[in-house]
Amino acid sequence: MxxxxxxxxxxxxxxxxxxxxxxxxxxxxxxxxxxxxxxxxxxxxxxxxxxxxxxxxxxxxxxxxxxxxxxxxxxxxxxxxxxxxxxxxxxxxxxxxxxxxxxxxxxxxxxxxxxxxxxxxxxxxxxxxxxxxxxxxxxxxxxxxxxxxxxxxxxxxxxxxxxxxxxxxxxxxxxxxxxxxxxxxxxxxxxxxxxxxxxxxxxxxxxxxxxxxxxxxxxxxxxxxRQMEANLRLIPEGLWTARAHIDSDGVVNEPLTIALAVTRQDGRLTFDFAGTSAPCMGPMNSVRATTFSAVYLAMRHIFPDVPMSAGAFEPFEIVNIEGTFLDAQYPRPVSGCAAEVSQRIAEAVFAALVAALPDRVTAAPAGTSGNFGLGGHDPERGRDYVMYQISGGGYGGNADHDGLSNGCSTIGISKAPPVEIMEQTYPVLYRRYALHEGSGGAGEHRGGFGLDYEIELLRGSARASFVMDHGLTGPQGALGGADGAVNRVEIITPEGTIVPEHLSKAQDIPLNPGDRVRVRTPGGGGYGDPARRDPASVAEDVRLGRYSATDARRLFPGLHR
Structure with a gap:
């Protein structure tokens, strides 16, 4: 033995x-x-x-x-x-x-x-x-x-x-x-x-x-x-439902819906996606493996103590993804599945289970990896390049504290490469790299703040493409908390500022020297009633410039107690 x-x-x-x-x-x-x-x-x-x-x-x-x-x-x-x-x-x-x-x-x-x-x-x-x-x-x-x-x-x-x-x-x-x-x-x-x-x-x-x-x-x-089964017993038996939304598929400018019903019964957890939108025309489809993995990682966020092993997933059953955009078949495009759709699946899991496990589950995090691709030719170095920028966002508030600001995406530990490395490698200059102030959703424990960065093309010509999300609606608040701020993408040229039709999705946008791209990533959702937030915490946020005094009075009515 x-x-x-x-x-x-x-x-x-x-x-x-x-x-x-x-x-x-x-x-x-x-x-x-x-x-x-x-x-x-x-x-x-x-x-x-x-x-x-x-x-x-x-x-x-x-x-x-x-x-x-x-x-x-x-x-x-x-x-x-x-x-x-x-x-x-x-x-x-x-x-x-x-x-x-x-x-x-x-x-x-x-x-x-x-x-x-x-x-x-x-x-x-x-x-x-x-x-x-x-x-x-x-x-x-x-x-x-x-x-x-x-x-x-x-x-x-x-x-x-x-x-x-x-x-x-x-x-x-x-x-x-x-x-x-x-x-x-x-x-x-x-x-x-x-x-x-x-x-x-x-x-x-x-x-x-x-x-x-x-x-x-x-x-x-x-x-x-066995350890996962023991953790699942912390969830009351019953049915828990939620919905999450994708802004658009990048081609058809209409939202996609992830409908989720979670059932805890007989020591198992069933994730039922019946009612989810059909396969879409654009690249926001997910393949089966990514859909399953998104559920697994969401549960790993909730129960991080369970060791990494196939056994940890045995108490889960995932059903009714066939015929939806969460089970894409060839030749459906899927470039948004890993970095975007998977995070919205995790958001649906969090939104469904936060009422069942309020001490363990957070409000929704930023839920986008901020995929920004830039390709062009650098005349100074005489070579082509492809730059990929990943960015962080705010985490949702939780029962114990405010959400983390500029955290990595829900799906991974990937962090934005250092600005200095990017500027040494590619013909760009970061004009701004700061927190997206005010982006955290109001709550007893507010959401964390997203990232606000601005990149200028220094030389040559380039093409910019974006596959992001949460540009239409912000990350969901929980238990009375407010949603986080939306994702904002702008292309700034001498002719004016361009906002993509699909808000945070676009491709092949030409850039010339001096043109800039500004991205403000979402903040996390707020947790709990904003009226219950400690006035001293609100005052500290105002002092640090995270919210204006006017916004703080509007968002946190507890200041008037």
Missing amino acids: LDPVTLAVIQAGLQQVCDEMDLSFSRAAFSPVIAEADDRSDGIYDAVDGSLIAQGSRGLPVFVGTMQFSTRHIIERIASGLTKPPEEGDIYIVNDPYLGGTHLMDVRFAMPFYRQGEIFCWLSNTGHWPDTGGAVPGGFSASAISAEQEGLRLPPVKLFKKGVLQDELWQVICSNIRVSEQRIGDVKAQAAALLVGAERLTTILDRYGDGTVRAAIAEMRRRAA
Whole structure:
């Protein structure tokens, strides 16, 4: 029988393997979105069905489900003969959204890990490539109506065979993406991270033995399931409902609705999406893997103590996504699924469960990753570039305190790359980088504030594209709290200021030197009745310029007590 100390050491060891893969990937990558923003994740997956064994604590939570699904698809395609079987040293590349993915820019590598000639498990990672081709630099085509307009789509194929990069396949990939000469650094970093994982995992297996580690993995899964089931008993039995809305799909300027009914019964939680909008024409569809992962990560936010394991998801059932925009089928465009739709799914989960678990669930966070792609030519350096800007926003207030300001997105730990790095790498100047004052929703505990930044193009010409959300309605307040402020995007030129028709979605906007883009991201929703807010806290916010005195008197009637 496996003793508790050995189990704990092996569990921590597997987590450390994934953490080291994450750090290796970021430190060796060339692209700021990986090297600085940490838009990546690494994990260990079961050899039989691809289920999650461990994932890095520094990786994006949204990939917790998607890499599990994509690894499973690879295993199934190998078994069916659609994909060539592996040999030791092979690494598969895949970014097909419909095979357990997200959007095309999230490129996944998967490597079988062998022990004594047999696959013990799979090591897999995902990295956000700045460009994978398509209609616009960066891949965030707000007006795309098919997957082909979003970029190069790769089924699982061997990019490395027995450790050797396949040059012919690599040349095909390079011929279909922008600034391809810069991708080789990211590719080598991504592959090297898997090799680091293999080396560290070998050390653990050599020390404890394959049988002991297998037993520990099985026990970790059982315990994660039991721990999640115990947490679910904190939720009263019953039905909890909520709705969340996408501004538009980028093509048809009408909102999309996510309808959610959560039922807690017999130790399980059922997430029913009946009544959700049908598949949309533009890129705000979600694929099944991302939809499931969004539910998983929302529950991880609520119960962060449950270890990362496939067992943590066993008490969940997700139903009635078929025929909705949360279960996109080829060739529906999906560039907004991972960074935008997934966050609105999480928002619906929070809104449904906040009344059931008021001490654990927050008001809605900003709910957008602020995807801003800029592509052009830098005449001073004589080269093309693709810049991808991710940005933070306000978190929702909660039972204990105000929401965090300028926090990372709900789906991950990705942070905005440092301004200094961006200005050194691209021909831009940040004219402003500050909090979006006043954007936090009023409440007993107000929402956090979003980000207010302004970028000027210094030289050359460029094209800007945006796939964001919450430009029409702000993040939801909870238990009487007010909604957070909306997302605001402006393009400032000598001819005037342009606001996109779809508010925070647009593509191919031409920029010339001196033109500027200003983005003000949403604040989080407020929690609780604003009249109950401590007047001293309101006075402190006014003193720091977070709200004007006039707005404070209007938003927080408790000042008159």
